[in-house]
Amino acid sequence: MRSSGINQVRPRNKYELMIDLRRFGEPRLRGKYLFLSRIKSGRLRDLVDYLHWRLGGYYSTSIGVDERPLDGYFHVYHVFVLEEYGVYVLVDLIADPGHPVVESITPVVPAANWAEREIMDFIGVKFRGHPEPHRLILPDDWPENVYPLRKDYPYDDKLPTSDKIAKLVRESSPATWEPEAPGDHTVIPVGPYHPALHEPEYFELFVEGEKIVDARYKGFMVHRGIEKIAESRLSYNQVSFIAERICGICGFTHSTAYCQAVEEAAGIDVPERAEYIRSILLEIERIHSHFLWMGVAFHLLGYDTGFMIMWRLRESIMDLAEELTGSRKMYGANIVGGIRDKWDIRDDKAALIKRMLDEIREEYLKYIPKIISLEEIKKRTRGVGVLSRSDARKYSVLGPHARASGIKTDVRKYRPYAAYKYVNVEIPVLDDGDIYARMIVRHEEILASIDLIHRLLDNIPKTPLHADTSYIPERRHGIGCTEAPRGEDLHFVITGRDNKLYRWRPRAPTYNNLLSVPAMLRGEYLADAPIIIASIDPCFSCTDHVVVVDLRSGRRRPLRTRGVVGGR
Amino acid sequence: MKLYRRSLWVFHLNSGSCNGCDIEILNALAPRQDAERLGVKLVGSPRHADAILFTGPVTREALPSVVRAIQAVPEPKIVLAVGACACGGGIWHDSYCVLGGIQGLYRVLKSMGVAPPKTIYVPGCPPKPEAIIHGIMLARGLAGQRQARSEYFEEQGPAVKAEEDLHRLFHKCFPGRLPPKTARVEWGVTRY
Numbered sequence: 001m002r003s004s005g006i007n008q009v010r011p012r013n014k015y016e017l018m019i020d021l022r023r024f025g026e027p028r029l030r031g032k033y034l035f036l037s038r039i040k041s042g043r044l045r046d047l048v049d050y051l052h053w054r055l056g057g058y059y060s061t062s063i064g065v066d067e068r069p070l071d072g073y074f075h076v077y078h079v080f081v082l083e084e085y086g087v088y089v090l091v092d093l094i095a096d097p098g099h100p101v102v103e104s105i106t107p108v109v110p111a112a113n114w115a116e117r118e119i120m121d122f123i124g125v126k127f128r129g130h131p132e133p134h135r136l137i138l139p140d141d142w143p144e145n146v147y148p149l150r151k152d153y154p155y156d157d158k159l160p161t162s163d164k165i166a167k168l169v170r171e172s173s174p175a176t177w178e179p180e181a182p183g184d185h186t187v188i189p190v191g192p193y194h195p196a197l198h199e200p201e202y203f204e205l206f207v208e209g210e211k212i213v214d215a216r217y218k219g220f221m222v223h224r225g226i227e228k229i230a231e232s233r234l235s236y237n238q239v240s241f242i243a244e245r246i247c248g249i250c251g252f253t254h255s256t257a258y259c260q261a262v263e264e265a266a267g268i269d270v271p272e273r274a275e276y277i278r279s280i281l282l283e284i285e286r287i288h289s290h291f292l293w294m295g296v297a298f299h300l301l302g303y304d305t306g307f308m309i310m311w312r313l314r315e316s317i318m319d320l321a322e323e324l325t326g327s328r329k330m331y332g333a334n335i336v337g338g339i340r341d342k343w344d345i346r347d348d349k350a351a352l353i354k355r356m357l358d359e360i361r362e363e364y365l366k367y368i369p370k371i372i373s374l375e376e377i378k379k380r381t382r383g384v385g386v387l388s389r390s391d392a393r394k395y396s397v398l399g400p401h402a403r404a405s406g407i408k409t410d411v412r413k414y415r416p417y418a419a420y421k422y423v424n425v426e427i428p429v430l431d432d433g434d435i436y437a438r439m440i441v442r443h444e445e446i447l448a449s450i451d452l453i454h455r456l457l458d459n460i461p462k463t464p465l466h467a468d469t470s471y472i473p474e475r476r477h478g479i480g481c482t483e484a485p486r487g488e489d490l491h492f493v494i495t496g497r498d499n500k501l502y503r504w505r506p507r508a509p510t511y512n513n514l515l516s517v518p519a520m521l522r523g524e525y526l527a528d529a530p531i532i533i534a535s536i537d538p539c540f541s542c543t544d545h546v547v548v549v550d551l552r553s554g555r556r557r558p559l560r561t562r563g564v565v566g567g568r
Numbered sequence: 569m570k571l572y573r574r575s576l577w578v579f580h581l582n583s584g585s586c587n588g589c590d591i592e593i594l595n596a597l598a599p600r601q602d603a604e605r606l607g608v609k610l611v612g613s614p615r616h617a618d619a620i621l622f623t624g625p626v627t628r629e630a631l632p633s634v635v636r637a638i639q640a641v642p643e644p645k646i647v648l649a650v651g652a653c654a655c656g657g658g659i660w661h662d663s664y665c666v667l668g669g670i671q672g673l674y675r676v677l678k679s680m681g682v683a684p685p686k687t688i689y690v691p692g693c694p695p696k697p698e699a700i701i702h703g704i705m706l707a708r709g710l711a712g713q714r715q716a717r718s719e720y721f722e723e724q725g726p727a728v729k730a731e732e733d734l735h736r737l738f739h740k741c742f743p744g745r746l747p748p749k750t751a752r753v754e755w756g757v758t759r760y
Contacts, residue, residue, distance in 0.1 A: 139629045139665070148664050156662035192633045193581060193614070221630040222584040225663035242659055248588025248694060292591065311598035318595075329588050329694055 010055075014085045017055075021047075021089075029087075032264070033477060037092040044093070048078070048105045051089055057082035058396055059109045061507040063492050064119030066150045070475065074100050074125050078112070079479065079492065083414055088479050095125045104130040111396055114511070122149035137223050148228055155225070155232035185213055188526065192221060205521075205529060212521050212529060227504055235499045236262060236472060240334045243491075246506060248329060249292065250484045252285045254506060255334040257480040257491040260417060261504075262336045265478025265495050266471075271463040272419070274338035277345055279419035280456050281324065281331055282482070283449045288317040289485035290442045290449075293537045297439065298371070300531045301380050306371050313367075316360045320353060338466025350457045361450050372439060381435040385520040385532035388433055395516040398509045399487025400445065401536050403429050404437035411483040418482075423455050435535045475502070484509055486537050510538050570709030571646050571686055572618060575607030578648075578704075579617035579641065583634045583673070584666070585624030588694035589651035593621050596697035603701050606708070614640040619707065620685075621700075625653040625660045626667040634673065638685070645685045648703050652693040 011017040018034060021027045024047040025039040039047065051057050060079040067075050074095040079088055093102045104127035106112045116127045117136035124147035127133065138148075147153060185206040192202045202221075206213050226246060230239045243258040244251035256278050263270060291314040298306030318328045325331040325343060333343040345353070371377065387397070392405035402409050410427045412420040428444035430437040472495055480491045487509030496502030513536040520532050582590055596603045597610055611617050614637045626634060638647075649670045652658035657668035667673055674684040690703040705711035738745075 141628075153664075155664060157664055158662075158667075159664070192630070193579075193637050221627060221633070222586075222624075223627055223629060223665055224584060224625060224660045225665045226660075229660065229663050245586050245588075245659060245693075248586040248591055251586070251588070308599050311595070312600060315595070315598070315600040328696065329591070 011085075014087045017082070017085050017087070024050075032087055033479070034087045034089045035092055035477075036089060037094075039091065039093065044091075044103045045105060045108050047091065048080075048108045051080045051082070051091075052109050055082060056084055057089065059105075059111050060088075060490055061492070061505070061511075062112055062115035062119060063503065063505045064123035064125055064149070065494060065503045066123055068097055069151055073097065074123055076102055076119060076125060077477075077492070078105060079490075090477065100125045101128050102126075103128050106130050111512070111515070121147075123147055124150065148225065153228075155228045190529075205526065207526050210525050210527070212524055212526060227506075230504050231496075231501050234501075236469075236501065237335045239501060239504065240336065241332060243506065244330050244332065244334075247508070249289050250285060250486065250489075251329065252281055252331050252334070253482045253484040253489050254491070254508075256282060256418065257482040257489050258493070258504070258506070259334050259336050260480030260482070261478040261491040261493040262472065262480075262495065262501075263478070264480060265476040265493055266336075266469070266473060268337050268467050268469055268472075270338050270418075270467060271465060272422075272461045273344075273463040274465050275421075276419040276456055276460045277339045277343065277465075278334070280345065280453055281321075281333060282418070283453050283456070284317065284321055284324070286485045287446055287449050288314055288321070289537075290446050291317060293442060293485075293534075294368075294439070296534055297435075297531060298377075300534055301377065303371075303374075303377065306377075309367050309371070313360065313363055316356065316363070320356050320360075323349065323352065323356070335466060335469075336472075337469040338464075341465055344465060345457070345460065350460070354454060354457060357450055357453060361447070364446070368443060372443060378436060380528075380531070381439060382432075384435050384528050385524060385535055386432075386434045387516055387520050389431070391516065391519055392433070395512065395519070397487070397513050397516050397536075399484070399513070400438060400441045401487065401513050401516070403427060404441045405433040406431040409488075411481050411488050415481055417480075419456055422459065423452065425452065435531060438535050472499075486510055487513060510536070514538060571644075571688075571707045573708075575609065576619050576646075576704060576707060577609045577611050577617050578619045578621050579611055579614045579637070580621045581614075581623070581634065581637055583622065583624035583630045583654070584627035585651065585653055589623040589654070592694045592697050593623070593650060593700060596700045601697045601701060603697075603704060606701070606704065606710075608704055614638075615642065617641050617645075619646040619648060619704075621648050621650055622654050622670060623650050625657045625663075625669050626673045628665045628667065631667065631673075631676065635676065635680075638673075638677070639682065641685075646707050647685050647687045648690060648700075648707070649687055650690045650700055650703070651695055652691055655689045655691050658693065 011020045014029065014034065018027045018029050021034070021036055024043045025036045028035045028037070036047070048059075052059050057080045060081050062079070063077045065075045065077065067073055074097060076093040076095065078091040078093070080091070081088055095102050102125060104112075104116055106116055106127070107129060113132070114136060116130055117132075117134065119125050120127060120133060121135060121137050124145070135142075143159065146159070185208055188205040188207055190202070190205060226242060230242055234242060240255045240259055243255040246254045262268075291310050295307045295310030295314065298304070298310060321331065322328050324345065325333055331343070333339050387401075387405050389406045392402055392407055397405070397407075398409065406429060408427065408429050410425065411417065412425045413427055426448045428441050428448070430441055474495055474497050476495045478493045478495070480493075482489050489509055490507045492503075492505045492507075493501055494503040517533055517536060520535075521529060524532060580590065580593055595601065597608070614620070618641075620638060620641060624630070647670065649655050653660065654670050656671065657666060660666045661668045667676065670687060677684050688703050688706055690699050692699055702711055702714070706713060
């Protein structure tokens, strides 16, 4: 009998869940991972609906893997996080290489849109029933039927840049270039090089008078082929360094998430001291990232004194990082299985760090409470760019952005990793959902992080710094999650042979948060657009995706390559 | 070397960098280092700039915009390639969708018939703000060059040497015969 799942008894633990999921396919439980393969025909969307909307889980990401050398098929894994059961459900779909088509889940879970299009670009698996099967990441002059993440494509095969680019450069001089406007709205192009943006991203804002009615954005200018490089020419321990280069602001959290994923896959237990050092460095990174955000936010609000104060204070944090790791950024401390020897925190250094932190805290409290209680700041940020709690759930936003909209979420607290298992993490949650709330959440997080580093330094145990990693089994799946300064950061790995990864897929938090930007921009003043975009703390080098959203109809269209020089 | 006499107005051009160098550039202009005391000013449009602070390995997607931004800077112009990626492609140098730093970009410019501008290299991943300021001072003729040209050849690893020794021994024992083909031993796991 085909039951819909509504009248069923809700499974109480992961074992009952596994038995329950036999309705849809063949479940297999391995630790935290529940693999579901051989999905019965026509039941995929029911399954996704059940996992995402009924069981209280949420869709995280999708990964396409070319496993033809191993079993002759392309695989697509949809990852669902079920915090209540403590498992990740991996829905494993198989596509025949002769006719690589699988069913799309985007009609049921809209958040899967980008991830599925990414797989179409990189692996060449088509999704049946996808609402907009267009190219997402690869440049427009990339040839059809060339899929870079297939195993038979060499990582260093530089296709010659076509004449199209030279033609494009010649033809698209500013005098002849006009963006197409829907209806009779005025179009304001922002980017890719613009004083308000520090990264190459391109926005088009459609305005009626001073009000924004529509917004488009385009990214993927920072696609550097990191996954392919890691799978082709780097060993396990080298990937943790390239993972740090995903982002120059929150790099260490990426490298930690990667190491955790491999450790999960190989069953390596990280020594406690390494976990503490990882957590301390992660918190330092969070503080400097929030300082940076605050400075940029004040700058965009036209309050440059605040910007200068924040960036002067931030230099002390950079000194702290330099004292601990030898570099201001790109700490280079992580390897699979722990921390490198020279990155140990000795007792004399711990005392120095504590003293420096106290100075930073004192200096910080001298200025910031005064700045954020300024009437001008409040007037520019209160009630601006509001994201309601229900909207935040819809777009499944993460991190401080979600916490400012009243959602209690934090990987550190609810899925603790590293040394957060041993200490209590306070998470500030506000209900207002406006830019001011996001500012206050980050302000409180800075203070909480400083306290947390003190507590971690007090309790740091004496154990070795790294575990033995001489044996990493082949074809194991692992997922590593960390709370980046911007939200949940998820890394998925499949281990391979010859000391190399078979597949690695990082997913940064801005991926989810960016989707909420058009909703916040609608009906706001043009002058507020930069601070609204910046209020999610976007990190494009982490995310890099293209999406075009028509706010009125909610329809999405592709956007062709066009550059516009900033400051026009 | 004195490329520019007066205050240098710079435009910051990110061609697909990870943000590390970009934040360090802003740090150089922030109160601690305060590059503005040297007459350096960050401008919003390439048309107002004398020099480009160039970061990133030049991705294919960003290429058209990067070329146009560089062309928009009036002559005479200077390019400061900031960071390992801009200097030579960095860790991405041979990736399929990266042109490989500023040299790759200049190859495209040459194919379009544009002469590449004078370039100062500031290596580092990311370079410290002091290094970026040193690059700017170099352009102004206020500081001297720190590094001379040197060439680097990778030494052959122990596995290769062992293989060669084996071949020499084989030739000694069986003169005139080709040695059997052996699979080259890969370097072992890097130890930290």
